Amino acid sequence: MILKPNETTVAYRCPDCGCGVKSIVGIFSLSADLLKLKCPCGSSSMTIKRTNDDKIRISVPCMVCRRDHEFVISKELFFKNELFELPCSLSGFSLCFIGNGDDVSSAIDRADEELYKVLKEAGAENLDIFKAQQEKTEEIPVAQIYDIVRFILKELEEEHAIRCNCSEGEYDIELFDDAVCVYCKNCGAKQLISTASISEAQAFLEIDELILK
Numbered sequence: 001m002i003l004k005p006n007e008t009t010v011a012y013r014c015p016d017c018g019c020g021v022k023s024i025v026g027i028f029s030l031s032a033d034l035l036k037l038k039c040p041c042g043s044s045s046m047t048i049k050r051t052n053d054d055k056i057r058i059s060v061p062c063m064v065c066r067r068d069h070e071f072v073i074s075k076e077l078f079f080k081n082e083l084f085e086l087p088c089s090l091s092g093f094s095l096c097f098i099g100n101g102d103d104v105s106s107a108i109d110r111a112d113e114e115l116y117k118v119l120k121e122a123g124a125e126n127l128d129i130f131k132a133q134q135e136k137t138e139e140i141p142v143a144q145i146y147d148i149v150r151f152i153l154k155e156l157e158e159e160h161a162i163r164c165n166c167s168e169g170e171y172d173i174e175l176f177d178d179a180v181c182v183y184c185k186n187c188g189a190k191q192l193i194s195t196a197s198i199s200e201a202q203a204f205l206e207i208d209e210l211i212l213k
Contacts, residue, residue: 016043
């Protein structure tokens with residue numbers, strides 16, 4: 001099997017710990033009701049959801065005004081892979097970055113420098129701590145792992161290579177912290193697939209048949 005779904009990189013900076021949170025998001029990830037990119041500190045998360053009219057709704061925490069901002073953009077723009085930034089409506093500072101991975105990383109650095117200069121000119125204290133927080137970036141593989149499993153599940157279902165306790169299975173998946181559960185909506189048969197790492201999810205690419213019990 002060849003895995004080449006549409007994908008893009010998204011990132012935001014946690015307003016609580018200052019860590020940059022970045023992840024690859026693919027088209028199959030958005031088959032879920034809600035995709036959540038959570039900062040490792042547990043205090044903030046960015047959510048991405050596909051709307052009924054096939055647009056992308058994004059909710060992003062803001063470092064400046066300390067509340068979430070919501071945006072709705074087209075799916076074509078989301079996966080265009082050209083960098084674009086979503087700003088805080090009050091301050092104008094960029095708080096969400098979408099596009100090519102390298103461009104996203106560079107954009108975060110530029111936004112951090114801009115915010116640092118403004119805080120310095122305003123006489124803010126503890127800027128050394130702020131500077132140290134800016135240097136933290138966490139790569140979150142959850143969205144990419146989910147995308148791999150969703151893509152392969154679709155392939156197996158089209159090849160009639162999923163077996164369960166009933167003859168007419170309707171299959172879906174549920175995402176946990178370190179595993180994905182593939183289950184049949186009709187008979188309840190299921191199989192847990194470890195997603196503790198990208199390598200384990202990639203190993204799922206090699207299977208030819210999935211048996212649910």
